[in-house]
Amino acid sequence: xxxxxxxxxxxxxxxxxxxxxxxxxxxxxxxxxxxxxxxxxxxxxxxxxxxxxxxxxxxxxxxxxxxxxxxxxxxxxxxxxxxxxxxxxxxxxxxxxxxxxxxxxxxxxxxxxxxxxxxxxxxxxxxxxxxxxxxxxxxxxxxxxxxxxxxxxxxxxxxxxxxxxxxxxxxxxxxxxxxxxxxxxxxxxxxxxxxxxxxxxxxxxxxxxxxxxxxxxxxxxxxxxxxxxxxxxxxxxxxxxxxxxxxxxxxxxxxxxxxxxxxxxxxxxxxxxxxxxxxxxxxxxxxxxxxxxxxxxxxxxxxxxxxxxxxxxxxxxxxxxxxxxxxxxxxxxxxxxxxxxxxxxxxxxxxxxxxxxxxxxxxxxxxxxxxxxxxxxxxxxxxxxxxxxxxxxxxxxx
Numbered sequence: 001x002x003x004x005x006x007x008x009x010x011x012x013x014x015x016x017x018x019x020x021x022x023x024x025x026x027x028x029x030x031x032x033x034x035x036x037x038x039x040x041x042x043x044x045x046x047x048x049x050x051x052x053x054x055x056x057x058x059x060x061x062x063x064x065x066x067x068x069x070x071x072x073x074x075x076x077x078x079x080x081x082x083x084x085x086x087x088x089x090x091x092x093x094x095x096x097x098x099x100x101x102x103x104x105x106x107x108x109x110x111x112x113x114x115x116x117x118x119x120x121x122x123x124x125x126x127x128x129x130x131x132x133x134x135x136x137x138x139x140x141x142x143x144x145x146x147x148x149x150x151x152x153x154x155x156x157x158x159x160x161x162x163x164x165x166x167x168x169x170x171x172x173x174x175x176x177x178x179x180x181x182x183x184x185x186x187x188x189x190x191x192x193x194x195x196x197x198x199x200x201x202x203x204x205x206x207x208x209x210x211x212x213x214x215x216x217x218x219x220x221x222x223x224x225x226x227x228x229x230x231x232x233x234x235x236x237x238x239x240x241x242x243x244x245x246x247x248x249x250x251x252x253x254x255x256x257x258x259x260x261x262x263x264x265x266x267x268x269x270x271x272x273x274x275x276x277x278x279x280x281x282x283x284x285x286x287x288x289x290x291x292x293x294x295x296x297x298x299x300x301x302x303x304x305x306x307x308x309x310x311x312x313x314x315x316x317x318x319x320x321x322x323x324x325x326x327x328x329x330x331x332x333x334x335x336x337x338x339x340x341x342x343x344x345x346x347x348x349x350x351x352x353x354x355x356x357x358x359x360x361x362x363x364x365x366x367x368x369x370x371x372x373x374x375x376x377x378x379x380x381x382x383x384x385x386x387x388x389x390x391x392x393x394x395x396x397x398x
Contacts, residue, residue, distance in 0.1 A: 019341040020362055030055040033380045035357060042357040043385055045375045050332045051224055051299060051307045052380030053255025058298055059291040066290035074283035079272070086289035093293050094260055097300065098231060098246055102268035105260045105292075106277060107284045109220055109249035110136040112259030115275030116216070116245065118144040121183050126166050130154065130188040132195065134218060135364075137187050147182075156203050159186070163211040184213040190233035191221040194366050194374060196333030198222075198233055205239045216245035224253025225308060225331055229300040233330075254299060256292035258284055307379035314377045314386050321390040326375070335361075336373040336393070344371035347396055354392045 002010065015021040029036035031054040035044045053059055066086050075081040087105060094103040106112040117140035121127055125146035129137060131153045141148050149165075151158040166184045186208050188199045201217065208215045219232040227235030230253065234240035245267065250258040261271060271278060298304050311332055319328060326334045338344045341362045348360035351373075362371045377386070 019345050033378065033382075033385060037357070040355060042352065042355050043388060044357040045377065045381075045389060046357050046359045047376060047378060048221070048252035049255060049380075050253040050311060050376070050378050051230075051255065051304065052378045053253070053295050053298060053307075056255060056295075056298065059255050059294045062290040062294035063287035066287045070286040072287070073285060076282055077279060078283045079279060084283065084286050084289075086286040086293070087283065090289040090293045090296075091260075093296050095262060097229070097296050098262040099235075099240065100246065100262040101265045103260055103262045104268045104271050104275075104278065105250070105258050105284070105289065106275075107258060107281055109134075109218075109247070109251070109259035110139075111277040111281065112247055112249075112261050113137050113140040113218070114143060115140075115277035116247070116261050116271060117141055117185070117187070118276070119271055119274035120144075120214075120245075121146040121185055125183040125185065126169070128159065128162050128166075128184065128186045128213070130199065132192050133187060133189055134193055134220070137218065141187070146185075153192075154197070154200060156200060156207065159204065160207055160211075163207060163213060166213070167211055184211070185216060186213050187216045187218070189218045189220070191219075191226070191329065191331045191333070193221055193333070194361060194372070195335055196221075196327055196329035196331055198330060201234055201237050201239050201243075205242045209242070214244045215242075216247060217243050219246060219248040220252060221331055221333060223248045224295075224299045224304075225311070230304060230308060250288075250292040250295065254292055254295035256295050257288045258292055311377060311379040314379070314381050314383075317383060317386045318375075318377065318390060321386075321394075323390065323393055332377045334375040334377070336375060338371050338373065339369055341368075341371045344373065347373060350396055351392055354395075356389060356392050358389075 025037055027035050027037060031047060031049055033044060035042050070084055070086060074084055078087065091103040091105055106115060113136040121144050123145045126149065127141040127146045128149045128151060129141060131150050149162045151162055169182050188204060190201060191198050205215060217234055222233040224230040226233045234243055244263060246262040248260055250256045250260060315332060325336050338347060344360035344362060348358055351358050358373045358375055361374045
């Protein structure tokens with residue numbers, strides 16, 4: 001058997017040969033439109049900081065105040081050493097924002113998914129996922145031990161076919177023993193993170209109600225952008241009150257960090273007692289909770305609305321340039337499909353030579369042969385920034 005180092009290096013060599021090797025790029029500036037990388041200033045179209053709040057003075061001031069009052073760390077799990085006030089203030093603000101009875105926050109969106117899904121379903125349950133859901137949801141579903149079924153991306157007919165299959169288990173179960181009837185959970189994103197398209201939530205809600213299933217929607221890339229005051233895609237479609245579990249992150253449009261779950265009081269109480277990633281994790285730093293609260297408040301303000309308007313204008317400007325390779329969605333994610341992994345890496349490198357930073361997205365983030373540039377715009381970009389990007393894209397031999 002090869003030595004430990006030899007084995008790892010062999011596997012890394014395979015990644016390099018497949019153009020799938022990744023490396024960390026050090027940033028010597030705050031996250032924003034312009035990044036300091038290796039002594040150069042690059043115009044970035046890579047961030048999920050859609051409203052440009054990550055370096056906003058209000059969020060930084062809230063974080064500083066929390067550090068001054070509550071310190072740098074939380075000490076332990078919130079169930080062990082007590083639950084600091086900034087977490088409660090954040091969750092109250094978040095529940096009011098999402099118009100739900102309660103909310104619970106986690107260190108990351110990944111932790112939220114891995115905590116919630118195995119807590120709600122286990123062996124004997126059935127989880128139905130859209131094929132393009134985020135990896136954290138897939139991992140959580142596998143971890144749960146429930147039966148896992150996948151429906152073709154946004155394919156309502158395929159989803160209903162699986163729901164009909166699930167109903168055969170219900171009809172076969174003894175009606176006197178409800179515990180034998182499988183719990184069925186559908187999970188989808190509202191705005192898909194790598195394609196930028198949206199889920200048909202009205203139709204999915206109708207199907208889950210028809211077949212007695214539950215629905216969990218990840219609003220990570222819609223919260224702050226879509227719906228009234230940025231409440232999300234479900235709010236825009238008028239179905240948020242018919243969704244059992246709303247999930248999202250605090251580290252994208254809201255400018256801070258962490259993940260959340262919103263829903264009924266019973267849901268949140270259940271997760272406090274059963275979500276292992278919540279129970280067994282040291283709480284996030286109080287500064288992150290305070291910054292996230294400030295981000296939610298800002299997103300609902302007149303400034304937040306102005307930033308959403310500016311972002312929509314930037315997206316419209318890039319669409320109007322006439323680049324047919326760009327996919328169009330209601331949010332700020334504009335993938336440029338390239339297919340070949342080596343080609344995606346090469347194109348991203350050519351853009352960096354022009355001091356423009358756009359990530360090359362490859363397997364396993366997307367399917368093999370579905371590599372792309374993932375262009376994201378923010379409210380902090382200017383008209384000139386968009387024009388610079390358009391000129392650079394047009395010069396590439398694609």
